[in-house]
Amino acid sequence: MGITSKTFIVLLALVALALFALTVWLWPKLAPATPRAICGRVALLVSSQLLVLSVAAVFANAYFGFYTSWSDLFGSGSQRYHVNDKGAVAANVNASQLTSGSTSGLITTTTLTGLRSGITARLRVYVPPHPPQSYPAIVVDATGQQSAAAEAAALSNAARPVQALVVIVDTANGSTIPCTDQPGGAQGGQFWSQDLRSAIAAHYAVGLSASDWGALGTGPDSACALEFALADSTRYSAAAAISPTPAAANPASTVTNPTSASFNPAWWLATYPAPPSRILLAGVSGPPDSVLGHVRPPLQTTVSGNTDTQSALSWLAQTLQGVKS
């Protein structure tokens, strides 16, 4: 009879009930103060109480599914197992996400097919002239724009080269890539925080720590850059938001969920601890709170009236270098 079978549990419960009834019924007969009667009391009480206890134990075991056979309980069953080992993941798996690209000047154009997200995007990767041994990386979300004209122009400004790897991300059909994983939709979080970073780090002299990575966005596209530096601060430590959406313009109803497509920085900072990130708010006239809500340490903000992309990229490059050293 199986340890978890209904028959066994019911039978045990019936026996326990019978012994309990017998105890109550025989009680007066064991009242005399003779050694025999006292021994009888102890024997009857011990056996009936232990039986009720075992009913409880067997019932709990069957309910939670701990021991499913007697040999399992007593450890006498076979402990043998068979391992079907399929080995480890290929070491170069992250590098395989990028196709070989075409280079024009300092910019290489290539295609990223995210291993984890399945999202395909066009990357324009800028590597600084005379690059140092290692350098930080800046992600520019241009998926909502027709072209990233301002960013491309800033990078070809030979007079003041940006001292960081810059990767401009857009898509062939102009569709946007959400900042986070969408329930029932695109896995944007997997794309931005894992696919993109791991692919770039596998091909260039960029590390994978948050202090190596920053993000830049303009207008509504700055939401992702802010999301990375605030809500994904173990992967991105800095953001530059050019002309970001003021806090008051973010409707509360669409932004209470971290998985929702739009990101509300003020809601995030009101709900979770401030991260140790650095944020540039460019083209903003009010205090940082007007965009981010409750700004507090260790989060550091810089506000600038200047909306120039070149300046924002340089600020990010310098900030990330400063964090590193």
Next chain:
Amino acid sequence: MSLTGAPFLILLTVVTVAIFVLLVYFWPRLSGGGPKGITLRVAAFAVAQLFLLSTAAAYANSYFGFYGTWNDLLGVANASSSRSYTFAAPTPLGAGATEDPITITGHQAVGLPGDGNPAAVGQILDTTIKGQTTGLSADAMIYFPPQYFQPKYADTRFPAVIVSSGYPGSVVKLVTLLRYPARLAGGIATGQDKPMVLVMMSPMIIPGRDTECTDVPNGGPLAGTFWSQDVTTAVERDFRVATDARGWGLVGDSTGGYCALKLAMMNSDKFSAAASLSGYLDALQDGTTGDLYDNNQAFRNLNNLTWRINNLPSPPIAALLSTSKTGEDNYAPTMAFAAAAKAPMRVSTLIRAQGGHNFNTWNAEVPAALQWLSAQLVSSPPG
């Protein structure tokens, strides 16, 4: 008085025995006839029984380590009665960037001859890890292998493995019952295992709430981020462990197994290997979890590992899934998962002919899981 401590257990035992003795002694007084006599006897029997049950439950809890504190136990009772849960916003960390996220509170014995000599058997630190990004915090026992203390390895950053108990479950049982550190030390000595750092934790990071390592929407606790990002970042900051995915793995039993596989699948840039011992694959919801998914089936799907493997790209990780043909509910789902996984993911299986959801099973599987993790993970620089 602690729930699992000797004083409480002794007190319960003494009271239980005393009630038994009193019952035998005052037996004749309860021998009256009629309904009154019978009622008295039934009541006396019930009181004695209740104490015996409590004593047995307390001993079982102490042995298996389900609930470590009164807070854990009562939290569950409260959570399941109201089924609601509100998450107080964590206090700001202040100068969090410079604050040490790991507080060392003591030491634990490894449970091997030579205890006290780290270079011989390693060392276990009792710590509390405070999450910089989530504001959550949890106790962790961190095991450092003997090599960590040997001059030859002074420049090595060791592979690190997050080890999780089930739910409910306590961290200390990972040391005393499943004996991960002692088994790893033994495996290293025989050359079967690599020196690795073990970060041992319990999914009970919030009293009374089984978060299933989930980032709960709508301002709920970001438990998934805590495990995958806060813990790894803090350990990398304070100790000589690898900082890339090829050096980080996870292992756990039951809920801990589900967490291990889920965290690796969702954070394959941080972890490259996960061993799930008797882990389930669906996104659990019951009285102890409350609503973790914002009542949103699409979001719940993202936490259902069977759904993920069928509907999303298979992530670049290696997984070891254990199950048994009789005794476990997860046999069919596990085999279906392994069949559905595509490259670059590698799914290995550990299949027993028999064995239930219990410590006998996991005790037999821990050495195999450690050996498998040793084969997956690399230190940096490789040594």
